[in-house]
Amino acid sequence: MDKLLISGGRVLNGVVRASGAKNAALPILAATLLTKDLITIKNLPHLHDITTMLELLGSMGCGVVVDEKMGVELNVSTLDNYEAPYELVKTMRASILVLGPLISHFGKAVVSLPGGCAIGSRPVDLHLRGLEAMGATIEVENGNIIASVDGRLQGARIFFDKVTVTGTENLLMAACLAEGRTVLENSAREPEVVDLAECLISMGAIISGHGTDTIIIDGVDRLHGTTYSVMPDRIETGTFLIAGAITGGKVRVIDTDVSSLEAVIAKLEEAGAIITTGDDWIELDMKGERATAVNISTAPYPAFPTDMQAQFMALNSVAKGVGSITENIFENRFMHVNELMRMGAEVEVTGNTAIVRGCESLTGAPVMATDLRASASLVLAALVAQGETKIDRIYHIDRGYECIEEKLGSLGAKISRVLN
């Protein structure tokens, strides 16, 4: 298994480009199942999850042509298989995103039921209940969700008990080809949901209210082809800004989306960073100062994102003072705590709150990545730790960070990949 080797203690300085957003690219790729016309998706990040989604679409019979800049041309007209098998779903939960488009366009779908994962139990009951409200028949057999509908799905009013990002995306996609109007209430307002809606609109869908908690979709008979460019990755952007903050450096992230990072920028400023922004760039300057610990409480957008929680835990570990981190979305998203403690971090967890007492320095150690953002927090901690850190199981980080060692290396980090 590949490992990352990081020698800490270098101040990061420079400019780095944000890649396309994994969490927008995945639903947008699934949305291509809604038309038989040719679709071109641009600014796809070069990530393991994207390859998995392309593999999944390919296994269903879609034509997939990738160009050298990670633009992809998809052709669904050859699709002849409506199944997302366990082998792919177990490596990427977001495979569930093909359920809504498949049943809406083809009237049938078999998708392996995603199990729990390292950050929590993560059920998909709200996806299934919503599709049933639209007239689908759903059965779970041998670990598979078997969905079908006679004729078209029917528009419906659906209230989500809990805000769910991929749940909103699945039903949004399903509603585009349904008969009549669908109203999604208590919908996710995440920028990635908005990006998906914009892509669907460019395919001819009639959608309003995306970016608010009530999305209205008027179903159409067919969608057409489009060329669409995926939004920049706000979580990758935030992670690079913290790489600057944790090392007392100055980092500018370009080709990013400033408006999607308000909650993160506010916390970085509270931590003592000087932030300057332009139309599509954010610069963080610590002026060589150590950060001040901040309190974080995760919640759906526009509040502080759970996907940035672990990275702020790393920052608090070496900050001045004490900060609390409360995780409200996933029940088990503190797997990084024990690994950070192996590097000398002082963290006490009670229920869903971690109290982090900042220390003067961390020390390098062999550590284990447990999930995607947990791995990012270990990379960040390693950048500032004394000595060498070896991070194992970095396939987690390859799910969500494009060329992490090249990008951090270009900012001055001493980081390399050990191939095994």
Ligand SMILES: CC(=O)N[C@H]1[C@@H](OP(=O)(O)OP(=O)(O)OC[C@H]2O[C@@H](n3ccc(=O)[nH]c3=O)[C@H](O)[C@@H]2O)O[C@H](CO)[C@@H](O)[C@@H]1O
């Ligand atoms: C591919 C993708 O976009 N992944 C993101 C998406 O995951 P994902 O869409 O899986 O997360 P959800 O927004 O659905 O989960 C939010 C909460 O709702 C619960 N829930 C969800 C669905 C459901 O049917 N029933 C239910 O109880 C979940 O267990 C969790 O406690 O949003 C999360 C929350 O911002 C992010 O951390 C993930 O990076």
Ligand SMILES: C=C(OP(=O)(O)O)C(=O)O
């Ligand atoms: C949790 C994440 O991804 P996924 O929902 O694909 O597991 C993430 O991007 O931090």
